[in-house]
């Protein structure tokens with residue numbers, strides 16, 4: 001049965017989508033069958049793996065409102081072993097439409113249930129809100145991964161997020177755990193970045209993942225090509241960081257890397 005990991009933080013622009021895309025792609029190239037679920041009406045994860053959101057007819061919106069089975073809402077991507085449940089702008093309507101539906105917090109979990117066994121990992125990219133779509137994502141998930149940007153006010157809002165996670169654990173999904181806090185956009189030139197790393201580690205200790213994602217221009221530009229960093233520039237620091245993150249999570253989940261080292265992934269020349 002696949003592990004469902006929601007990438008969440010209601011603070012905007014902290015690297016949720018970048019992490020969702022590139023962690024999913026890393027699992028894929030390491031030969032773990034992965035589904036990326038775009039649960040954000042901004043549809044950045046959808047465009048980030050090369051699918052133009054305006055061409056999307058069915059996806060996460062239909063999953064949430066119960067129109068069609070999950071398999072019919074999933075498409076393949078150019079990245080090996082990576083499928084996508086896409087988003088389009090209509091998803092924003094689900095936030096309101098869900099309010100009056102039964103079992104409104106459980107719609108995504110119910111929709112994903114038939115396909116969970118077909119994947120090793122299901123990664124959900126959440127929007128910067130703690131609304132009903134994000135609650136659905138936390139209700140469906142086994143674990144939540146929290147990206148935290150290495151900047152001023154990094155910890156701002158984290159208490160609110162942890163409180164929401166606690167409420168979901170108590171009332172909706174007792175199996176939800178915290179996969180870890182991921183430090184992102186680390187800039188070696190800034191003393192402040194080190195202070196943030198120290199502060200977050202002091203506060204959250206073992207919850208903080210060892211892998212740190214550095215600020216890397218290739219990571220910033222890859223989405224405009226509709227490519228994960230591994231397809232865009234496999235040798236970049238961003239690619240190395242996200243592959244290391246995938247390996248760390250495999251290790252934390254007691255999964256060994258399939259065929260480690262025997263089949264190095266070759267990115268296509270571009």
Ligand SMILES: Nc1ncnc2c1ncn2[C@@H]1O[C@H](COP(=O)(O)OP(=O)(O)OP(=O)(O)O)[C@@H](O)[C@H]1O
Pocket residue numbers: 011012013014015016017018019040042044126127128184185186213214215216217219220221223238
């Ligand atoms: N490690 C990085 N190095 C350089 N640029 C990055 C890095 N991580 C993210 N970015 C860029 O920072 C911006 C915000 O990142 P991203 O979209 O992943 O954040 P987000 O948390 O998903 O935002 P939102 O809350 O709007 O959904 C994007 O332009 C992205 O390309």
Ligand SMILES: [Mg+2]
Pocket residue numbers: 016017018040044126127
């Ligand atoms: Mg995003």
